[in-house]
Amino acid sequence: MRIYIYIAVMAVTTYLVRALPLLFMKRKIRSRFLRSFLHYVPVACLTAMTFPAILSSTEHMVAGLAGAVVGVLLALKKQSLIVVAVATCAAVFLTEWLV
Amino acid sequence: MAGARAGMPVCVGYFSVSFGFGAMALAQGLTVWQAVLISATNLTSAGQFAGLTVIAAGASILEMILTQIVINSRYALMGLALGQRFGPEVGNGKRLVAAFFDTDEVFALGMSKPGRLPASYFVGAGTVAAIGWIGGTAMGALAGSLLPLSVRAALGTMLYGMFIAIVVPQAREEKPMLVCLGLALVLSCLFTWMPGLKDISAGLGIVICTVLAAAVCAVLFPVPDEEVQA
Numbered sequence: 471m472r473i474y475i476y477i478a479v480m481a482v483t484t485y486l487v488r489a490l491p492l493l494f495m496k497r498k499i500r501s502r503f504l505r506s507f508l509h510y511v512p513v514a515c516l517t518a519m520t521f522p523a524i525l526s527s528t529e530h531m532v533a534g535l536a537g538a539v540v541g542v543l544l545a546l547k548k549q550s551l552i553v554v555a556v557a558t559c560a561a562v563f564l565t566e567w568l569v
Numbered sequence: 570m571a572g573a574r575a576g577m578p579v580c581v582g583y584f585s586v587s588f589g590f591g592a593m594a595l596a597q598g599l600t601v602w603q604a605v606l607i608s609a610t611n612l613t614s615a616g617q618f619a620g621l622t623v624i625a626a627g628a629s630i631l632e633m634i635l636t637q638i639v640i641n642s643r644y645a646l647m648g649l650a651l652g653q654r655f656g657p658e659v660g661n662g663k664r665l666v667a668a669f670f671d672t673d674e675v676f677a678l679g680m681s682k683p684g685r686l687p688a689s690y691f692v693g694a695g696t697v698a699a700i701g702w703i704g705g706t707a708m709g710a711l712a713g714s715l716l717p718l719s720v721r722a723a724l725g726t727m728l729y730g731m732f733i734a735i736v737v738p739q740a741r742e743e744k745p746m747l748v749c750l751g752l753a754l755v756l757s758c759l760f761t762w763m764p765g766l767k768d769i770s771a772g773l774g775i776v777i778c779t780v781l782a783a784a785v786c787a788v789l790f791p792v793p794d795e796e797v798q799a
Contacts, residue, residue, distance in 0.1 A: 473603060479630055480620045481610035483637040484644075489668035491648035493661060499653060506787035508650040510749045512680070513739055514782035515643040516673060516732040517753035518775045519615060522761050524729040528722055541730045545737035551578045551674070555585065558730025563723035 533565035572693025575682070579674045579694065580701030582731050587702045589724035590617055591709025592716055597625045601710040608706035612672055612699055614728050616640045642776050647676045654679065654686050663688035670695020677735045745790035753782040 499505050525534040541558035549557075587608055594604035599621075611617050619640045623633045648671060655664070667688050675695045679686055713721075740747040760766045760774035769777070 473599070473624065475630065476620070476624050476633055477603070477607055477610065479633050480607065480616070480637055483634050484611050484613055484616055484641050485669060487638060487641045488644045488648055488671045489665060491645045492652045492655075492664045492668045492671070495649050495652045499649075502791050503787050505653070506791040507783050508646065508653065509792045510746070510783035510786045511643070511646045511650065511779060512673070512677060513736045513746050513749050514753040514786075515646070515775065515779040516736050517750045518757040518778035518782070520729045520732045520736075521754050522758055524726060527725055527729070529719060533723075534726065537726050537730065538733065541733035542737055545734050546741060548738060549734070551731060551734045552581050554734035555582045555727045555730035558733065559585070559723050559727040562726045563720070566719050566723065 528562055529566055530569045532569060533562045536565040537562035570693065572690035572695075573697045575678055575690070576675070576694030576697030579678065579698040582674070582727065583698055583701035584705035584708075585724060586614060586728045586731065587705035588709035588712075589721055589727070590614075590621075591706040591711070592713035592721045592724070593618070593709075594621055594706075595710045595713035596721075597621055599624070599710075601707065604710040605703060605707050608703050609699075612669065612702060613641060613644075614673070639776060643673075643779060644671055646779070647671060647673075651676060651679065651691075655688065656685075659688045663692075667691050667695070670699065672698065674698065674731060674735065745786055748789070749782050749786040752785060753778050756781055 499508075521538065524538050525531045528534040528537070537558040540561035541554050544554045544557050590608065591601075591604050594607065595601065599607075607617055607620065611620070616637055619636050620633065623636055648668065651667070651671060652664070655667075659667075670692055672695070675691065675698050678694050679691045682690065709724075736746075736750055740750045756778040757775070760769060760778060766774070
């Protein structure tokens with residue numbers, strides 16, 4: 471039973487964090503700083519979540535590094551989301567297997 | 570429909586990432602149904618992985634709330650940006666629905682769409698993505714016990730691959746974005762390895778890195794008025 475309480479709490483908290491700012495901030499933000507700040511948030515956040523976390527997500531650090539390098543190279547060549555994701559995963563798997 | 574089509578690649582990507590989540594949930598002692606329920610009600614990668622850790626540790630409900638707020642706080646920032654992007658013509662009801670689908674990838678899709686962003690486009694992309702996320706969780710949970718750990722770990726890195734695919738092209742196009750990426754990268758490394766800083770929980774560390782990097786870039790390279798809408 472306790473597990474369902476955990477799940478409900480997780481879901482409600484996550485939803486409120488998403489919904490409240492979307493609901494209450496409808497007017498255009500005047501502050502140029504704030505608008506610029508929001509412009510940069512997604513890239514800053516996703517970068518911080520990816521690196522160096524990818525290194526510790528694999529059994530050997532070098533596998534995570536190989537995945538990151540392959541992913542960045544393909545993304546620079548403007549490959550699609552799914553190609554980059556699959557190639558990253560494949561590079562990690564291959565490196566783990568070789569090491 | 571345009572949104573649903575745009576959501577297809579995300580759907581495929583989510584399927585593989587959530588496959589890893591399903592497999593991991595089962596390894597932590599959850600049932601297939603419980604794993605699917607988490608994915609269907611949360612629809613978030615990092616938050617779910619973190620929540621699984623909290624459940625496995627049998628930690629308090631308060632700790633669960635705190636972890637979710639910190640890990641998911643980026644959605645609040647994204648929600649602010651998305652609210653600006655929608656504009657006043659998108660009403661409260663639509664916003665309440667759209668909020669549920671506000672994941673990293675769907676958000677990136679919506680923000681990068683040229684021109685106006687209707688709520689239907691966002692919800693369409695989000696629904697297709699959610700199908701992939703929930704379906705992948707179910708498959709992963711069912712297959713979980715059969716896969717060796719190394720395969721499960723490799724599947725988990727697909728998530729990072731998706732993040733890379735989103736940020737790298739933006740940094741390539743716009744020099745200030747590249748600075749922002751570099752700054753976040755360096756800060757994130759400091760928060761992972763530097764004594765003192767590394768004791769801060771991973772979730773909170775990400776929040777601090779995000780705020781610092783974005784704030785510095787906002788001061789150095791403020792965006793002109795037109796670019797916010799673009």
